[in-house]
Amino acid sequence: MPLKEIKNQFPGRTLYSIHGQVKRIKTDPDWARDPTVFDWTAKEDEQMRKLMDDGISPLTCYQRFPGRSLGSVRRRMTKKQRDQDMVALLQEQQEPQKQRQQLFKKSPGVQSMTKLILGDNRHEGKQIAICSVQLTSRSRRMRLWTPEEDETLKKFAASHKDLSELWPKIQKAYISDGKVDGVKFVRTGLSSKKRLEQLKNDSRRRAGPWDVDEIKRLEQAIQEQIGDKPQVIADVRRDVGTISVKTAGQSKTPRLKAGQRVRWHPLIQ
Structure with missing residues (x-):
């Protein structure tokens, strides 16, 4: 059975998502045994941190996490190590700033060299740098849309006859206080525009982890395809x-x- 015919059995799922699930089921037996495990819990992260501090190898860590594939454990360890390196780098970069603050701690209201020189005027370069960090953050770019955000976006679109006026407002809110018309909404204008097009083209589209019933039906479709x-x-x-x-x-x-x-x-x- 071709993937296009399998897609008809899963309304709301994209062909790309179905292809990824088929590949995962065929090549990752560990995941197929326990499809209900998706996100890493805080307890697992704490155990992972202790194992990494002890210098335990990924293969040994893999044996400590039943239901997790070796690839998943490796990716989680890589992410944890990258986060630790980023924290160390930020601490190293903030050290000169702390030293400068010590020089001006006797001056009330003075917290940085920039404020000492410019007074109450804001330094636009500093604001742009902060916005750049927000816009390039992987966690902000990769976060899935929630049903609440979809409903909020639909209300925004319904209240604006000209959508070209809506996207700049959303973009401005995204890099400032995160509010559009008094409603909390932290999304870029381009992301909001693409999401609205998806909602209009396929109102049944689903996102997020596959549930157990979907996985069972997909396994049956794959079995029929193998024959x-x-x-x-x-x-x-x-x-x-x-x-x-x-x-x-x-x-x-x-x-x-x-x-x-x-x-x-x-x-x-």
């Missing part, structure tokens, strides 16, 4: 070297090197 034809599904991982090979009605195990193991995918067992 009786000989299929080879290989899960090759550089870290543990796992290889899975199986044909219809006949299993075949390749010659494995030291440290390698075979893991069959649940869909073709």
Whole structure:
């Protein structure tokens, strides 16, 4: 069954999202076993931090998190390490600023060299730099739209006959206090424009993690697509070297090197 026919069974899901789920189900047995686990919890993050402080390898950490794939553990460790490096860099950059504040701590109301020189006038360059950090923040660019934000955007669009006047207002609010017409809304004008087009073109579009029922129906569709034809599904991982090979009605195990193991995918067992 082609992906376009599978898409008809999942109204609201994009073809790109379905393709990603099919690839994940076929190549990540760990994820397929426990599809209800998505976001990392605070308890898991705390345990991950302790393991990283102790210098534990990713493969050993992977064994401490049942239900998590090795790739997921590696990505989480990389993110945690990147966050730690960023905090250290910011602390290093703020150290000269702290030293300057010590020089002017005896002067009431003086908190920085810029304010000492310009007085009450705001330094536009500093404001632009702050806005630049906000606009380029990965967490702000990648955050999914919530149903509440969708409804707010629809109300904004309904209250403006000319939408070209709405996008600058949203953009201005995004880089300042985050409010449009008194309503909290932190999105860029371009992102809001694209989102409104998506809502108009496909009102049934869904976003976010797939639920268990959707995954089961997708697995059934994949099984129908495989049929009786000989299929080879290989899960090759550089870290543990796992290889899975199986044909219809006949299993075949390749010659494995030291440290390698075979893991069959649940869909073709």
